Amino acid sequence: MNIYDISKKTGFSTATVSRVINGSASVSEKTRAKVLAVIEEYGYTPNVFARGLGLNTMKTVGIMCSDSSDRYIAKAIYFLEEYLRKAGYDLILCCTGRDHSVKVKQMKLILSKRVDAVILVGSSYVEETDELNAYIVEAAGSVPVMIINGILNAPNVYCTVCDDHLAIYEITRKLLESGRKSPLFLCNSSSYSAKKKIRGFKDALEQFGIDHPDEHILTVYPPNKTGMVNYVRDRMIEADPDTDCIIAAEDMLAIGALKFALSKGARVPEDIAVTGYNNFDLCECCEPELTSIDNKLEALCEKSVSSLMQIFSDNARSVPKQTVYSCELVERGTTCFGK
Amino acid sequence: MNIYDISKKTGFSTATVSRVINGSASVSEKTRAKVLAVIEEYGYTPNVFARGLGLNTMKTVGIMCSDSSDRYIAKAIYFLEEYLRKAGYDLILCCTGRDHSVKVKQMKLILSKRVDAVILVGSSYVEETDELNAYIVEAAGSVPVMIINGILNAPNVYCTVCDDHLAIYEITRKLLESGRKSPLFLCNSSSYSAKKKIRGFKDALEQFGIDHPDEHILTVYPPNKTGMVNYVRDRMIEADPDTDCIIAAEDMLAIGALKFALSKGARVPEDIAVTGYNNFDLCECCEPELTSIDNKLEALCEKSVSSLMQIFSDNARSVPKQTVYSCELVERGTTCFGK
DNA sequence: TTGTATGCGTTATCAT
DNA sequence: ATGATAACGCATACAA
Numbered sequence: 240m241n242i243y244d245i246s247k248k249t250g251f252s253t254a255t256v257s258r259v260i261n262g263s264a265s266v267s268e269k270t271r272a273k274v275l276a277v278i279e280e281y282g283y284t285p286n287v288f289a290r291g292l293g294l295n296t297m298k299t300v301g302i303m304c305s306d307s308s309d310r311y312i313a314k315a316i317y318f319l320e321e322y323l324r325k326a327g328y329d330l331i332l333c334c335t336g337r338d339h340s341v342k343v344k345q346m347k348l349i350l351s352k353r354v355d356a357v358i359l360v361g362s363s364y365v366e367e368t369d370e371l372n373a374y375i376v377e378a379a380g381s382v383p384v385m386i387i388n389g390i391l392n393a394p395n396v397y398c399t400v401c402d403d404h405l406a407i408y409e410i411t412r413k414l415l416e417s418g419r420k421s422p423l424f425l426c427n428s429s430s431y432s433a434k435k436k437i438r439g440f441k442d443a444l445e446q447f448g449i450d451h452p453d454e455h456i457l458t459v460y461p462p463n464k465t466g467m468v469n470y471v472r473d474r475m476i477e478a479d480p481d482t483d484c485i486i487a488a489e490d491m492l493a494i495g496a497l498k499f500a501l502s503k504g505a506r507v508p509e510d511i512a513v514t515g516y517n518n519f520d521l522c523e524c525c526e527p528e529l530t531s532i533d534n535k536l537e538a539l540c541e542k543s544v545s546s547l548m549q550i551f552s553d554n555a556r557s558v559p560k561q562t563v564y565s566c567e568l569v570e571r572g573t574t575c576f577g578k
Numbered sequence: 579m580n581i582y583d584i585s586k587k588t589g590f591s592t593a594t595v596s597r598v599i600n601g602s603a604s605v606s607e608k609t610r611a612k613v614l615a616v617i618e619e620y621g622y623t624p625n626v627f628a629r630g631l632g633l634n635t636m637k638t639v640g641i642m643c644s645d646s647s648d649r650y651i652a653k654a655i656y657f658l659e660e661y662l663r664k665a666g667y668d669l670i671l672c673c674t675g676r677d678h679s680v681k682v683k684q685m686k687l688i689l690s691k692r693v694d695a696v697i698l699v700g701s702s703y704v705e706e707t708d709e710l711n712a713y714i715v716e717a718a719g720s721v722p723v724m725i726i727n728g729i730l731n732a733p734n735v736y737c738t739v740c741d742d743h744l745a746i747y748e749i750t751r752k753l754l755e756s757g758r759k760s761p762l763f764l765c766n767s768s769s770y771s772a773k774k775k776i777r778g779f780k781d782a783l784e785q786f787g788i789d790h791p792d793e794h795i796l797t798v799y800p801p802n803k804t805g806m807v808n809y810v811r812d813r814m815i816e817a818d819p820d821t822d823c824i825i826a827a828e829d830m831l832a833i834g835a836l837k838f839a840l841s842k843g844a845r846v847p848e849d850i851a852v853t854g855y856n857n858f859d860l861c862e863c864c865e866p867e868l869t870s871i872d873n874k875l876e877a878l879c880e881k882s883v884s885s886l887m888q889i890f891s892d893n894a895r896s897v898p899k900q901t902v903y904s905c906e907l908v909e910r911g912t913t914c915f916g917k
Numbered sequence: 918t919t920g921t922a923t924g925c926g927t928t929a930t931c932a933t
Numbered sequence: 934a935t936g937a938t939a940a941c942g943c944a945t946a947c948a949a
Contacts, residue, residue, distance in 0.1 A: 241943085242943060242944095243942075251919075251920085252919065252920045252921075253921095253943080253944090254919070254920060255918085257943065257945080260943095260944095261944080265919085266918070267918060270919085285942080285943070286692070286941085287630075287691055287943095288628075288631040288634070288692065288943090289627075289925090289941070289942035289944085290942080290943055290944075291630070291925095291943090292625070292627040292628050292926065292927090292941090292942080292944095293943055293944050294944075295627070297627070299670075306656065307646075307659060308656035310652075313647045316646055316647070317647035320646060320673050324672070324673075329670050329691065330670065331638075331669065331670055332655070332659055332669050332671050333659070333668075334656060334659050334660065351623040352626055352636075353625070465859055466862070467859065491863075520804060520806065520807070520830070521863055523805070523808060524807055524833045524860055524864050525863050525864060525865070526840065526864070526865065580925090580926055581926060581927065581928095590935075590936085591935065591937070592926090592936090592937090593928085594934080594936075596929085597935085600928080604935085605935085606934060606935090609934080624927070625927070626927095627925080627926075628926030628928085628941090629926080629927050629928075630927090630941095631926080631927070631942065631943090632927050633927085633928070633941090634941080
């Protein structure tokens with residue numbers, strides 16, 4: 240069943256049928272009704288390939304991420320799907336892992352599918368050197384590239400991020416202000432995002448006159464996701480025994496740290512305060528519940544999609560190259576400020 | 579840059595170029611080399627729309643799920659993406675929520691995209707009545723439908739499940755055998771999967787001569803995902819105070835139950851044992867760590883994709899309509915069996 | 918308002 | 934082994 244069949248059944252030309260399908264104004268009500276009736280009757284749906292061939296678009300965007308089962312990314316994908324679908328776009332998902340050469344290869348593949356745009360989810364896509372980022376810049380030569388939680392300055396690349404630097408700076412400052420003396424920053428990667436967080440941590444330390452900030456940072460590389468909590472717990476023995484507050488770059492790390500603190504008999508938050516990052520439902524699973532930082536992921540995703548739609552509608556000039564949101568501190572049982 | 583351009587540059591016809599692209603045997607090595615060189619030089623990639631138009635396939639499968647940010651589903655999507663991509667297929671993601679009419683609508687939409695197959699992820703897709711399932715059966719009229727974690731008997735529908743009934747039956751039996759007297763089953767939905775679990779629970783109770791099984795079942799409907807743990811904890815006061823073991827249909831529920839038990843001063847597992855379901859990394863986040871049931875999700879996904887590939891290769895007759903895996907008990911701190 | 922004719926870029930059929 | 938050409942199904946420019 241194609242447009243020619245409908246044309247025959249209705250007695251109108253394919254052009255008219257096409258016009259009806261696409262909601263053109265210049266079709267009489269009577270004609271429209273008749274055509275629609277026949278379309279309905281035979282359950283006809285236009286062939287998207289033929290349409291794509293002519294228009295050179297399938298209303299589809301490619302989503303690239305390192306690992307769609309990661310909580311942060313899974314949530315991002317969920318929101319992106321929601322907003323893209325509302326806007327009439329489909330989403331092709333592509334998980335690349337962390338290997339740069341795979342990213343390059345998959346980017347090529349996804350572009351060869353003639354997607355209308357590419358959305359890069361997560362801070363793992365923006366690398367240190369221009370050379371490593373070249374494939375993104377090149378991709379942006381053919382379609383808009385949106386980055387969620389990463390900054391890359393290049394034509395046709397649009398970034399939406401949460402201010403990780405500020406968030407960590409402020410939570411650290413808050414802890415120090417409330418009397419903590421020996422903070423520890425716990426992280427597990429050196430992505431763009433992680434660097435910003437470390438910077439925030441160091442800035443706060445500096446302000447409070449704490450020297451040798453690097454000695455207050457513990458970086459762990461859990462071998463895999465299962466067992467991560469206990470891996471972190473065990474690695475914590477390397478930390479300064481005077482540590483009285485732990486600021487983690489991720490909730491899961493914080494829970495490992497919490498386990499460590501409790502296992503050595505420390506009271507939380509009295510002896511050791513712990514904060515996480517991302518504010519996942521995980522935070523409710525431990526005891527005491529985890530204070531964390533909400534990074535406004537839904538807002539990032541919504542903004543990214545709405546910017547993209549603006550770009551599609553040819554208003555690219557009015558779309559900001561970077562949009563920065565502020566995080567929000569969510570206090571729970573592993574911290575106590577003030578008094 | 580299209581196939582005509584390459585044709586001109588090489589001096590060969592489009593037919594020959596096409597043959598080279600598609601790896602046809604009947605091309606001389608010399609010709610192949612020359613054509614490939616030119617393709618490489620100009621960075622030509624075939625237009626997928628034109629190809630799709632002719633072949634009526636884009637090597638793409640549609641994935642439908644209720645909520646891609648759900649842990650179970652997010653993991654499933656991750657595995658499906660991995661195996662599909664290895665097989666040379668793309669994946670279009672579509673989240674439908676729980677509303678039946680939305681599912682029907684999205685199924686139509688996804689079929690109109692001419693996907694080569696549809697994979698339904700999660701037990702929420704198979705309903706009680708034929709009428710409600712009609713849209714799935716109908717979809718299977720045009721493409722193969724694979725169901726992960728659900729059973730629907732219809733032509734061209736292939737199901738892969740884990741034996742939830744057996745898993746819950748066995749864990750319950752194990753708890754009763756180890757001396758527990760008053761078990762409680764905790765669940766939060768009435769999906770196909772939940773029903774199987776309840777059945778397993780009841781079967782075990784019956785075998786141990788425990789009457790009124792319904793009084794040992796608590797169903798909760800957390801309003802939303804954030805706050806779920808505490809919602810469950812609070813609802814637990816409705817449970818029989820004699821309860822000495824809690825079997826939850828999901829890890830998150832189990833953690834809520836664990837919180838309840840600990841908050842009322844019970845010792846876990848001595849006074850109250852708790853088991854979860856899914857064996858997510860969540861299990862490590864609480865104290866004691868949660869005993870849970872691993873449902874072999876990766877195996878389900880791999881099998882589903884490999885079956886699909888067999889169907890595509892026209893060996894549909896040799897593909898089982900249903901494949902059932904067994905779960906695996908993962909013991910942690912919230913239970914202690916035997917001695 | 919409606920119809921005719923053509924292009925979109927492949928693949929496949931049939932020649933050669 | 935290679936080439937010419939007809940589909941594939943739609944949208945659209947141009948005509949009427």
